[in-house]
Amino acid sequence: MIFSERSINAIVNGDKTQTRRLAESRHFELQEDGKIVCVMHSGNSWRHSVKWKVDNTYAVQPGRSEKGVTWIPNTMEWFTKAHLVNNVERTKAALGLEPLRLRILSIRREDVREISAVDVAAEGFECLSDWLLTWASLHDKTIQHQLLEATWLDMHVPLWLWQRPNARYECWAITFEIVE
Numbered sequence: 487m488i489f490s491e492r493s494i495n496a497i498v499n500g501d502k503t504q505t506r507r508l509a510e511s512r513h514f515e516l517q518e519d520g521k522i523v524c525v526m527h528s529g530n531s532w533r534h535s536v537k538w539k540v541d542n543t544y545a546v547q548p549g550r551s552e553k554g555v556t557w558i559p560n561t562m563e564w565f566t567k568a569h570l571v572n573n574v575e576r577t578k579a580a581l582g583l584e585p586l587r588l589r590i591l592s593i594r595r596e597d598v599r600e601i602s603a604v605d606v607a608a609e610g611f612e613c614l615s616d617w618l619l620t621w622a623s624l625h626d627k628t629i630q631h632q633l634l635e636a637t638w639l640d641m642h643v644p645l646w647l648w649q650r651p652n653a654r655y656e657c658w659a660i661t662f663e664i665v666e
Contacts, residue, residue, distance in 0.1 A: 515595065523539065524593075525539075
C-alpha cells in the first residue's frame with residue numbers, strides 16, 4: 487500500500503491505524519456475515535483481482551512501483567531501499583531491519599465527509615480540517631483554497647462541501663495494524 491512520508495512516520499509512531507482509499511467505480515465488495523471481507527477490482531474481460539482483503543498483509547511503499555520500506559522496530563526508524571544503498575554504514579549498523587508490513591483488520595465503505603473525530607485521529611491527524619485538506623489534495627484539488635478559507639465549526643465539514651460530487655468522497659476505510 488502506498489503512503490506518504492508523513493503517513494509512514496505516523497504509522498511507525500503508532501499514530502496512524504487507518505487509511506481511506508477512494509472507492510472507484512471498478513471496485514466491488516465481498517461480504518461474509520454482513521461485514522466486508524474483501525474489495526475486488528474488476529478488470530478487462532471479466533477478470534477480477536483482490537485489491538484489499540481482511541487478514542492479508544501488505545508492504546508499506548513510499549510510491550507507486552517502489553519497493554516496500556524496511557524499519558527497525560525498537561527505534562521506529564524506517565528506510566527506503568535507495569536510502570539503505572546510499573547509506574552503507576548505517577545499513578551495516580541496522581541489523582534489526584525488518585520489512586514494514588500492515589495487516590488489514592477491517593474494511594468499511596463510507597463518505598469521507600462523515601468521518602468522526604476518532605477516525606481523524608486514527609488517520610494520524612489532530613483536526614478534521616487538516617485531514618480534509620489532505621484528502622482534497624489527492625481527490626478534489628479544485629477546492630483546496632476554499633477549504634483553507636472555510637470556517638470550521640467543531641467536527642463538521644462546511645455545508646458547501648456536500649454539493650461536491652459524491653464520487654470524490656466515497657471511500658474504503660481500512661483499519662490496520664503493523665505486522666510484528
